[in-house]
């Protein structure tokens with residue numbers, strides 16, 4: 001593991017400074033977190049994200065990939081900068097904040113593309129789960145491949161309308177909850 005971190009430092013100091021922030025938050029540099037980092041840097045370049053500009057991300061997996069967005073961009077679950085649609089895909093859609101009154105904004109969906117991995121058999125085996133490949137063996141291939149193993153497409157993203165929040169007391173447990181329509185029970189009581 002040390003080796004690959006040193007290699008990153010040698011090859012790309014900028015990338016290394018990002019990796020240094022990811023490790024304590026995520027626990028270590030996992031393959032998925034590194035993929036998330038490469039996707040983040042790619043999205044910022046494609047969308048021309050300026051320093052300090054807010055971004056929004058929708059990750060298609062819970063595994064590792066979302067963390068660089070939380071750590072480096074402050075796009076978190078709590079501030080709604082990050083959402084997860086758990087499709088089990090190594091893919092993310094990123095957009096910048098829409099201007100006021102605009103109902104649609106351009107975003108980019110980036111995915112790890114198995115068709116582009118002919119030169120990277122370990123990465124391919126890890127991704128398709130055809131063999132057990134440790135992170136230390138996948139990461140050097142990812143570093144070498146850079147953006148060449150990703151594909152992307154531009155997408156239109158609907159900006160959600162701000163709805164007026166209605167708070168009600170649940171008729172069963174008595175706790176307050178955010179009501180979506182005219183339901184009498186909170187979602188927890190409704191589930192039970």
Ligand SMILES: [Zn+2]
Nearest residue numbers: 170173186189
């Ligand atoms: Zn309740």
